[in-house]
Amino acid sequence: MENREISKAVITRLPRYYRYLGELLESGVERISSNELSTRMKVTASQIRQDLNNFGGFGQQGYGYNVKYLYTEIGKILGIDRQHNLIIIGAGNLGQAIANYANFEKRGFIIKGMFDINPRLIGLVVRGIEIRGVDDLEQFIKDNDVQMAALTIPKTKAPEIADRLVNAGIKAIWNFAHVDLNVPDDVVVENVHLSESLMRLSYRVCSMQDRKKEEERKARGES
Ligand code: NAI
The missing domain is CATH 3.40.50.720 (NAD(P)-binding Rossmann-like Domain)
Structure with missing residues (x-):
């Protein structure tokens, strides 16, 4: 495979693809379409196609992705085929x-x-x-x-x-x-840094609660 630069954002997402593909392999799934993978991973199919097209030749129109091949190639990209x-x-x-x-x-x-x-x-x-x-x-x-x-x-x-x-x-x-x-x-x-991850979680739960309160206030007709 050609060794070209892959964006940091894509690299950040690869371990998650790797995990899903590993689970598919374990349950005997040989191929999967970007739409099916999209439903499982809750990522848009176009994002999946865009990400995986970075490596070329993985997907075929109407055939989907070869799970084992994709799993192995992503493993190689992540360097986990080495010790x-x-x-x-x-x-x-x-x-x-x-x-x-x-x-x-x-x-x-x-x-x-x-x-x-x-x-x-x-x-x-x-x-x-x-x-x-x-x-x-x-x-x-x-x-x-x-x-x-x-x-x-x-x-x-x-x-x-x-x-x-x-x-x-x-x-x-x-x-x-x-x-x-x-x-x-x-x-x-x-x-x-687990604490940074926790703070992001805190931000998300707080903004969700604030939004809900705001909606409730609006529903009650308060400004
Ligand atoms: P701990 O006190 O149980 O372990 C720290 C170990 O480092 C001790 O056994 C100590 O003897 C040893 N140590 C101190 N100076 C050393 C040196 N110069 N060379 C070799 N060993 C040395 O603390 P814990 O809970 O394992 O946390 C370790 C560190 O990781 C702490 O600084 C903590 O703030 C941080 N931490 C980071 C987290 C993260 O998500 N990034 C989560 C939890 C802790």
């Missing part, structure tokens, strides 16, 4: 929750190790993954061909650790610490 070796820095609540989630491995994300500074945690094993002291960080990254790191440490500690990770050759940081990281251009950062 990514990952470490977790910060083996507290969040770090351990991530380590305990077995499904990341199914997607090719292999958690090689966890790191912490708390001596009470060092040496413990979470789902077969040992917690190590941060002194070993650089050597471990080299020895285990680690590419990605999840940062689940307090924000005050994150910039210093991020610098160490980058100097040790880490190319991708999954950042849960509430701080924006400065990294060189050849390193990518994906910020995950």
Whole structure:
């Protein structure tokens, strides 16, 4: 497949297509039209066609999409047909929750190790993954061909650790610490902030309630 630039907005939507297609595959569906996919995903059929046409040759008029092919191709675009070796820095609540989630491995994300500074945690094993002291960080990254790191440490500690990770050759940081990281251009950062997601949810529920109140007021004839 040709390797052309795909817009960020499309990339953001791909994991959702991937999930739906995976479910279709599991239930034995071999092909699907953009209209059917549209009904299931609650996205317009034209959006689906536009998104998937980015990759060319997936859909055929009157035939629909070949689910397995599309699933495999989207997997390749997302890079989850390859193995990514990952470490977790910060083996507290969040770090351990991530380590305990077995499904990341199914997607090719292999958690090689966890790191912490708390001596009470060092040496413990979470789902077969040992917690190590941060002194070993650089050597471990080299020895285990680690590419990605999840940062689940307090924000005050994150910039210093991020610098160490980058100097040790880490190319991708999954950042849960509430701080924006400065990294060189050849390193990518994906910020995950549950509280920001919650605030968006709060905004949506509040504006919905306000709209409803406004409609009720109008219905009562109040201005
Ligand atoms: P926690 O206190 O249970 O775990 C933090 C761990 O980091 C501790 O075990 C601590 O010893 C370790 N640590 C501290 N400095 C370190 C360093 N320099 N190197 C290695 N390990 C170090 O906290 P929790 O609940 O796991 O949260 C972790 C961080 O993630 C917090 O800063 C919190 O604000 C943030 N957080 C972010 C969320 C998000 O959606 N982005 C959601 C929940 C928490």
